[in-house]
Amino acid sequence: AQSVTQLGSHVSVSEGALVLLRCNYSSSVPPYLFWYVQYPNQGLQLLLKYTSAATLVKGINGFEAEFKKSETSFHLTKPSAHMSDAAEYFCAVARDYKLSFGAGTTVTVRA
């Protein structure tokens, strides 16, 4: 069964610091992987997705993620955090036309 595990339910970073959110996947076949973001009182929106075209994927708002097959990981990074990055982030893996989500990581940004 395809699933994802997000390490760390809460991450606190200073404004301008690196944001690193960890996601490991379990899949018996090459996975399709996604990162979604949920801002307060909103639905989820897509940050980026991996579809095997390139291992380094760039998304919106300066985020990127690197697919590492040897580590079964798809960690999300942003070089310099902004106050507007405070949100909950979800890693997900495609199962047919459905998605299986991780538990989520809440990011707080300190001024």
Add this chain to the structure above:
Amino acid sequence: DVKVTQSSRYLVKRTGEKVFLECVQDMDHENMFWYRQDPGLGLRLIYFSYDVKMKEKGDIPEGYSVSREKKERFSLILESASTNQTSMYLCASSRASGGYYNEQFFGPGTRLTVL
């Protein structure tokens, strides 16, 4: 601007009531989904519909049913609401063509409280 709308942002119901949550998308998407979101559990799929009148159970369908009579509308029904169904409910839609990696577009969610 593409949109998924949900009928209510907040809903309070009593145990045993029948509850309808409505979702409408304006993107002509074939696929529609209902998830519930709980702290520490992420999003869990309740039901999935891939065409009008077609549905498939997700991971946690117990206590829920769905209806899709028109392509743009997908309803979630709680036949007899219980307190353990207090949660945030999110609707999403996606295209069917192009493969498994199509983006899902989400509504803003309905926070349901069952007393």
